[in-house]
Amino acid sequence: MAVAELTLSSKNYSSWSLRGWLLCRLAGLTITERPIALDDPENRAELLLLSPSVLVPRLTHEGASVWDTLAIAEYLHELYPQAGLYPADRIARAHCRSVSGEIHSGFSNLRSALPMNLKVRHDKFPVFPGARPDIERIEALWTDCLDRYGGPWLFGQKPTVADAMFAPVAERFLTYAVPLSPVSAAYCRTVNGWGPMREWIDDARREPDEVEELEYEF
Known part of the structure; x- marks a missing residue:
């Protein structure tokens, strides 16, 4: 497969960058990572949950520039349908698109109450009731x-x-020790043990702590 470039933000804090990167791994696409500086104003606003960024993640591949995680997912599915990014069955595929779209566009209270931070673990954390x-x-x-x-x-x-x-x-649920059903807790462990996820977490833990406002919040 052709080498592509994926523009990313902080591996510790940016959930959208993680999603785009995992999608590329699912597709089997070889990528070169292009990190955006943490002091970039738009990137900083995204990390501080003040506004979404159109900069990350952005996939550049064979003349195409694709941003937004679901757009990246659809682009990769078109190119590599054999990779199985979506289920083969039509009904299951529609279901997969629906639940993916729901997390893409919703759950704003969860995002603000439990920001992604892969370097920390809390034994107890007061979850905002709105979340x-x-x-x-x-x-x-x-x-x-x-x-x-x-x-x-x-x-x-x-x-x-x-x-x-x-x-x-x-x-997020693991970071903040959110009480979950046994089924949900097992799924979280499955995700956490996933090879690409472990690779991302290892990179995140080596990342310098440069976003002072976020560190202050924690």
Whole structure:
């Protein structure tokens, strides 16, 4: 496969960068990582949850420039349908697109209450009550998928776009020791033990602590 370039933000804090990177790994696309400086104003605003960034993740490949994680997912699926980014079955594929779209566009209370930080673990953390409906909805989505398709991934035996989209959520739940059902807790462990996820986490832990505002929040 052709080498592509993926523009990324902080591996420790940027959930969107993680999603884009995991999608490329699922597709089997060889990428060169192009990090954006943490002092870039737009990048900093995205990390501080003040606004979304159109800079990351951005996939540049054979003349195409694709940003937004779901756009990247669709682009990769078009190029490499054999990679299995989406389920082969039409009904399951539609379901996968639906749950991926829901995490893409929703759960703002969860995002603000539990920012991604892969370097820390809390034994106890006071979860903002406004985030609890988000947590309950995510657990309902996970339980439905795992029951319907048999696990250990949301759509069966292999990870799909949906797992890449929910991976940062699973890591948030682990970071903040969010009480979960046994089914949801097992899924979080599956995501955390995933080879690409471990590689990303190792890189995140080696990343310098340069975002002072975020460190202050924790």
